[in-house]
Amino acid sequence: MAGGAAPGGSTASDTYARARHWLLMPSWAVLGVFVLAPVCVMVIYSFLTKEFRGGVIWDPTLAAYDQFFFDRGLFGDSDPKLQWTYITIFWRSIWQAGLATILSLLIGFPTAYYIATRPAKTRALWVFLITIPYWVNLLIRTVSMKFLLRDEGPLNDFLLNIGLITEPLQIINTNLAVQLGLFYSYLPFMVLPIYAAVERYNFSMSEAAADLYATKWTTLRRIVLPAVRPGVIAGCILVFVPSLGAFLAPDLLGGAKNFMIGSLIEEQFKGNAGNWPFGAAASMILLSMVLILLMIFAHQQRRAEASA
Amino acid sequence: MSAKTDVRTYTGFRFMTILCLVVLYAPLIVVTVYSFNASRSLTVWEGLSLRWYAEVFVGPESAKFKQAALNSFSIALIAATLATAIATAAATAIVRGGKFRLRTPSLGLITLPIMVPEIVLAVATLIFFNSVGFTRGYMTILVAHIAFCIPFAYLPIQARMQGIEDTYEHAAMDLYATRAQAFRRILLPLMMPGIISGFLLAFIVSLDDFIITNFVKGAGVETLPTAIFGSVKQGLKPNIMAISTMLLGFSIVMVTLSYFASKRNNTQ
Numbered sequence: 001m002a003g004g005a006a007p008g009g010s011t012a013s014d015t016y017a018r019a020r021h022w023l024l025m026p027s028w029a030v031l032g033v034f035v036l037a038p039v040c041v042m043v044i045y046s047f048l049t050k051e052f053r054g055g056v057i058w059d060p061t062l063a064a065y066d067q068f069f070f071d072r073g074l075f076g077d078s079d080p081k082l083q084w085t086y087i088t089i090f091w092r093s094i095w096q097a098g099l100a101t102i103l104s105l106l107i108g109f110p111t112a113y114y115i116a117t118r119p120a121k122t123r124a125l126w127v128f129l130i131t132i133p134y135w136v137n138l139l140i141r142t143v144s145m146k147f148l149l150r151d152e153g154p155l156n157d158f159l160l161n162i163g164l165i166t167e168p169l170q171i172i173n174t175n176l177a178v179q180l181g182l183f184y185s186y187l188p189f190m191v192l193p194i195y196a197a198v199e200r201y202n203f204s205m206s207e208a209a210a211d212l213y214a215t216k217w218t219t220l221r222r223i224v225l226p227a228v229r230p231g232v233i234a235g236c237i238l239v240f241v242p243s244l245g246a247f248l249a250p251d252l253l254g255g256a257k258n259f260m261i262g263s264l265i266e267e268q269f270k271g272n273a274g275n276w277p278f279g280a281a282a283s284m285i286l287l288s289m290v291l292i293l294l295m296i297f298a299h300q301q302r303r304a305e306a307s308a
Numbered sequence: 309m310s311a312k313t314d315v316r317t318y319t320g321f322r323f324m325t326i327l328c329l330v331v332l333y334a335p336l337i338v339v340t341v342y343s344f345n346a347s348r349s350l351t352v353w354e355g356l357s358l359r360w361y362a363e364v365f366v367g368p369e370s371a372k373f374k375q376a377a378l379n380s381f382s383i384a385l386i387a388a389t390l391a392t393a394i395a396t397a398a399a400t401a402i403v404r405g406g407k408f409r410l411r412t413p414s415l416g417l418i419t420l421p422i423m424v425p426e427i428v429l430a431v432a433t434l435i436f437f438n439s440v441g442f443t444r445g446y447m448t449i450l451v452a453h454i455a456f457c458i459p460f461a462y463l464p465i466q467a468r469m470q471g472i473e474d475t476y477e478h479a480a481m482d483l484y485a486t487r488a489q490a491f492r493r494i495l496l497p498l499m500m501p502g503i504i505s506g507f508l509l510a511f512i513v514s515l516d517d518f519i520i521t522n523f524v525k526g527a528g529v530e531t532l533p534t535a536i537f538g539s540v541k542q543g544l545k546p547n548i549m550a551i552s553t554m555l556l557g558f559s560i561v562m563v564t565l566s567y568f569a570s571k572r573n574n575t576q
Contacts, residue, residue, distance in 0.1 A: 013403065013404045013406070013474040014404070014405065014406025014407075015404045015474050015477055015478070015487070015490070016400050016401065016404045016405055016487065016491065017404075017405050017406040017408075018487075019400075019401070019405075019487070020401035020405030020406070020408060021401075021410075023397040023398060023400050023401035023405070024397070024398055024401045024402075024405075024410070024414050026393075026394040026397055026398070027394050027395070027397070027398040027414070027417070027418055027458060028414070028417065030394060030454060030455050030458065031417050031418065031420065031421070031455060031458060032417065034433065034436070034451055034452065034454075034455040035417075035420055035421055035424075035429070035432075035433075035455050035456070036417060036420065037436060038429075038432035038433050038435065038436035039420075039424065039428075039429075039432045041432065041435055041436050041439055042428075042431060042432040042435050042436075045435050045439075107324055107327060107328050107331070108328070110318070110320065110321040110324035110325065110328075111321075111324055111325045111328040113318070113321055114321040114322055114324070114325040115325065117316045117317065124571070126325075128567050129329060130328070130329075130332070131563070132332075132560060132563055133332045133333065133336065135512055135559045135560070135562070135563040136336065136555075136556050136559045136560070137515065137516050137532075137533065137552075137555055137556070137559065138516055138518065139516075139518050139533045139536055139537060140339075140536070140552040140555055140556060141335065141336070143339075143536070143540055143544070143548065143552060144335035144336055144338065144339040144552065145335045146540075146544065147335065147338065147339055147342070147350070147544060147549070148334060148335045148338050148339075150350075150544075152350075152351045153351075154338045154342075157351075183331075184331065184332070184335070187328070187331075187332065191328075203315065203316055206315040206316065207315050209315075210315045216315065216318060217318075219315065220318065241425065242425070242426070244425065245425030245426065245427045245428065247426075247427055247518075247519050248518060248519075252540065261427075262427050262519075265427050265428075265431060266427070269431065269434060269523060270522065270523070276435065279431060280431060280435065283427070283428045283431045283432070286425055286427070286428055287424060287425065287428045290423075290424075290425055290428075291423070294423060
């Protein structure tokens with residue numbers, strides 16, 4: 001998915017140079033009209049006044065952003081105080097996405113490393129096994145997770161039966177359930193870039209470290225990890241970014257108490273809140289956070305490439 | 309080489325890999341097993357039965373799910389086909405079109421739908437359709453799907469085309485083939501594996517989509533994910549397990565086929 005980083009290949013070929021504008025026309029038209037223009041309209045909407053029942057009035061205002069950050073009392077004339085409701089939701093989303101990313105890294109790194117050190121013949125099969133679940137519908141995976149984790153679900157049944165617990169664990173509708181759901185949704189995105197990095201890693205460096213009396217874990221920390229860092233960062237970004245704006249896992253596994261950005265935005269359009277400018281403003285704030293992250297990431301990757 | 313002296317292996321990494329696979333597959337296996345449960349309850353196992361599968365096809369909700377499946381598969385087929393055609397043209401221009409000023413902005417535009425969080429794209433598309441006065445329904449879902457499928461079709465196609473040297477096309481043109489002939493008879497067949505994986509990826513992504521569809525669909529038009537979501541919101545029911553298992557099986561068959569197709573291609 002990190003396709004934006006590769007600028008379309010290094011082998012300069014101009015066989016079809018004369019037709020290039022015609023060839024690009026359909027993608028410009030479709031993406032320009034149905035992706036770029038909508039994002040621009042959304043930016044405008046976030047500065048408009050809300051109409052009851054979902055519409056907008058063409059009256060420019062900062063009200064949506066103001067509502068996000070400040071509380072001006074019931075009638076809007078009190079002194080502005082910081083409004084924590086929405087900041088808390090964003091903060092919780094960052095925290096949840098962060099924990100899901102760490103969980104993915106803790107399980108994903110050893111997995112990627114193990115797969116990359118298998119004989120070349122079986123590697124493709126391992127990668128295939130890891131990627132199959134990604135191809136299964138995300139909604140179905142999330143529903144399956146809900147089914148498994150339920151209070152009377154198979155996981156609790158199993159744990160009760162082997163006597164590990166005496167009463168069912170309440171996992172569903174907790175933060176942990178959301179983290180597990182996010183982790184489950186995006187784990188392959190963590191494994192694949194790390195796998196690619198470890199596969200390119202030159203193991204004679206590990207041998208050299210061992211010859212110089214480094215222990216294996218020191219070698220891992222001081223030699224392997226720095227060498228595969230771009231892969232690790234790519235994996236973390238690929239898990240963190242979709243987790244941040246995720247809707248299904250928090251909605252189906254988290255319940256009302258574990259509201260995240262995705263549900264907040266959805267409620268403005270599909271739910272009862274019906275405040276389109278506010279939903280647009282919240283989307284803008286999410287989009288800005290993601291773009292800043294991606295820019296830092298692109299910068300990091302360029303630096304890694306330059307030093308390599 | 310024993311594990312102790314081998315610098316490559318670490319104790320515990322194999323265990324983590326197995327744990328990883330267990331976590332990835334356990335929910336899917338559990339749902340598959342329970343979809344064959346005879347009991348109405350989700351908890352008690354009462355023996356094997358296909359009654360929930362029968363319920364999906366002839367039960368009270370069967371008309372709704374049939375329509376939703378028809379919508380899902382027709383949208384995925386049309387969207388993936390058009391997105392693949394658009395992406396193939398764009399990749400030809402970007403990989404084989406020389407250096408030009410609009411190259412980087414074009415590439416940015418093509419990858420935009422996967423840079424923007426899905427929920428933000430959903431909001432933007434809904435607001436856009438609403439402000440230009442499109443009635444939400446089948447067509448709005450289709451158009452939105454074509455747009456966000458383009459990058460998923462594009463990336464495998466670009467990757468494949470970068471791996472093909474342009475000497476073959478030049479050889480053909482030296483032998484008096486026109487550019488169009490060189491493209492159609494030389495480049496296109498060589499690119500087929502990339503085009504097929506691009507199409508499959510776009511197809512799956514379209515079939516998979518919930519958030520954008522949920523925003524841009526009109527009242528009464530459902531795809532499988534939105535219909536399933538609506539059902540799940542009212543409580544987990546065994547017939548949902550059966551539908552999920554069928555979709556799961558479909559995805560796994562498709563990805564397995566594409567795996568063996570690419571394997572055969574690499575060995576040739």
